[in-house]
Amino acid sequence: MKKVIIVFMALIFIGFIYLQIEGSKVQEIKTEIEISAPPSKVWAIITNVDNWQEWSPIINTSQGEATVGSELSITMTGKEKGTDGPKYNPIIIKLDEPHYFRWRAHMLAGFIFTNDKIIELKETDSGTLLTHTESFKGLLAPVFCGQMEKGVPPMLNSMNKALKNLAEQ
Numbered sequence: 001m002k003k004v005i006i007v008f009m010a011l012i013f014i015g016f017i018y019l020q021i022e023g024s025k026v027q028e029i030k031t032e033i034e035i036s037a038p039p040s041k042v043w044a045i046i047t048n049v050d051n052w053q054e055w056s057p058i059i060n061t062s063q064g065e066a067t068v069g070s071e072l073s074i075t076m077t078g079k080e081k082g083t084d085g086p087k088y089n090p091i092i093i094k095l096d097e098p099h100y101f102r103w104r105a106h107m108l109a110g111f112i113f114t115n116d117k118i119i120e121l122k123e124t125d126s127g128t129l130l131t132h133t134e135s136f137k138g139l140l141a142p143v144f145c146g147q148m149e150k151g152v153p154p155m156l157n158s159m160n161k162a163l164k165n166l167a168e169q
Contacts, residue, residue: 027136027145029152033160035128037167039121042128043098045167046119055166056153060084068095072103090117113138130163134157 024066035042045055047066057077061084070092070139076085090105099121107113118133134152136144 005133014017017024024060025139028133029135029149029156030098030131030133031153031156031160032129032131033157033164034124034126035129035130035164035167039098039128040162042121042130045142045163046101046121047095047097055162056160057158057162064092066095066101088115090115107138107140113144128167130155132160 030109032034038120045051049062049064049066049072052062052074056062059074060077061075061125062072064070071088071089073087075087077083078085088107090103092101092103093116101117101119103117105115105117107115116133116135118131118135120130120131120133122131125152134156
């Protein structure tokens with residue numbers, strides 16, 4: 001019985017080391033969309049966090065001030081229409097008006113799971129190229145990798161399209 005317990009503990013230890021190594025790697029999911037509006041207009045929409053739920057199909061509620069160090073309150077939409085999904089409180093870690101917006105959210109602690117949202121705006125001849133990136137790292141990131149690769153791009157693309165529609169009005 002002792003040997004079984006030792007083998008089991010060794011497997012858990014090896015699994016933990018594996019997750020720690022894999023979890024230290026940043027996984028990125030990136031989407032882009034061309035918006036026929038200047039970066040300043042797109043920036044004004046992005047930085048009005050209190051109104052995100054008015055136009056974004058993936059957010060039920062959002063509150064906060066777009067300043068570095070500010071904690072936001074975000075509630076995603078649930079799987080069923082009209083229900084709440086995950087809630088989290090990211091902190092804005094970098095703003096470079098009107099080009100770069102980045103927040104970081106932690107699950108339990110940073111080494112368990114960290115999610116960064118990065119929105120970059122680049123002026124083009126026809127308006128703005130928006131690059132919308134989600135990056136994930138931490139012990140649980142490898143566990144959720146497949147789900148994120150499947151579920152995150154459609155969510156980002158739906159938010160991008162809604163932002164495009166609003167900015168082009």
